[in-house]
Amino acid sequence: MKLKKLLMVSAMVLTGSLMSAVEAAPDQINIAYVKDPFNLQNIVMKQHQSLEKEFQKDGIKINWVSINSGAQQAQAMAAGSLDVSAVMNTASLLMANGAGNKVLVATGVARPTQVFAVVGKAGQQMKIEDLKGKKVAGPKGTVLHQVLVAALKSKGMSINDVEFIQMDPSKAYAALMGKHVDAALLAASLIIKSNQAGAKTVVTADGLVNPLLVMAVSEKFAKENSALLERIVKVHRQTTKWIYENYDQAIAMGAKEAGVSLQDADKLAKWSHYFDVITDEDLQSLKSDQAFLLENDMMQNKVNTDQLVLPIARQ
Incomplete structure (x- = not known):
């Protein structure tokens, strides 16, 4: 009887934990849609409704919010109205963290030196x-x-x-x-x-700055919804793979969204250098960018740049 009672209590605790986890999951995710400068992954992901399909079975709604400015995206994260930015430049990310607004790197997007x-x-x-x-x-x-x-x-x-x-x-x-x-x-x-x-x-920017575009996430969302974030990153990486495997189709989608010719869309894509896993060189670029921003009074407080990159971004 004691064993049976113990098993029942354990089952109740486990069920309660699972229910708490389910209850803690958000019913919507607010994510910034950033098509400029030529963020093909974001364009394709939105048009294919990839995230909507990924989270449909969970009853989680995807809200795309058009905010092109990295600084404004960071402000929206601080206010709690934005969870994830599909694309943020690392200058904005660094300045946000320097001001005490914790914004983290979830994965890579592009290294657009000529854009x-x-x-x-x-x-x-x-x-x-x-x-x-x-x-x-x-x-x-x-x-x-x-x-x-x-x-x-x-x-x-x-x-x-x-x-x-x-x-x-x-x-x-x-x-x-x-x-x-x-x-x-x-x-x-x-x-x-x-x-x-x-x-x-x-x-x-070529030869002057090494611009790095990343998928960014508020520290709060990353801590409270790590499993959901992993799925968002997974979808983003699947989209990057799809673009390279279906390049002409992806370029056509990007050209229509950006209002440019196929020839110009191809040029912009080649200028962008899309990627998804953060490398050691990218980490060094973050350090160099911070040094530049501090030196030129564009950022006031130094931060540990290595701590701004989530482990999933390196995997």
């Missing part, structure tokens, strides 16, 4: 030195901002040598086309469109 650029207004080819005293528009606290600072520094200048105007890339593009600014910080298709309109690229 970020400073573009001058239509006319003669501008050099970096020509930016001195000029109006430059672009998003503050992003990899584009980092590219501008690095470019100026390479010529012995600082951000104080230009009139920097905070503006998201689409508005910066419009300001450049309207000749309201002398240069703009642009990415992907906006670079191509501005070049086609006669505006010339001053400099790209």
Whole structure:
């Protein structure tokens, strides 16, 4: 009788634990949809409804939230309105952590060295030195901002040598086309469109900054829903594999979403260098990026970058 009673108690404890686990699972996941600069994995994953299918049997709804700015994504995570960002630049991730907002790397997305650029207004080819005293528009606290600072520094200048105007890339593009600014910080298709309109690229991130795009997650969600996060990462990696196995179909989807030709979509994809597992070189890039951000007062407090990368991102 004692053994039977013990087994019954154990069963009740186990059942209670399982019920608590089920009750603790969220009924929805809020994830940022970021199609720019040319985030093909995110585009394909959303259009294929891959996450929706993965979590349908669990009764978990996927809410896609359009937030392109890494800084705004981090703010939304801090406010609890965003759980995961399908794509965040590591400059924004580092600055968020430096400000005490714990945002972690779940897996890799892209190393787009040629996708970020400073573009001058239509006319003669501008050099970096020509930016001195000029109006430059672009998003503050992003990899584009980092590219501008690095470019100026390479010529012995600082951000104080230009009139920097905070503006998201689409508005910066419009300001450049309207000749309201002398240069703009642009990415992907906006670079191509501005070049086609006669505006010339001053400099790209290549050789100045090693931009790293990652899937990011709030520390709270990572701790409380590690099993769900593993499944999100699994779907992302399956999507990356599908893209390379069905390249033409993926490019067609990306071209339609970005509003560019198949030829330009192919160019953007090749500029992006998609990947999914964080390497030792990526960890070193995080350290280098932090040193740069601290040195240029874009980040105030130093953090342990190794602790920002979840084990699953390395597997």
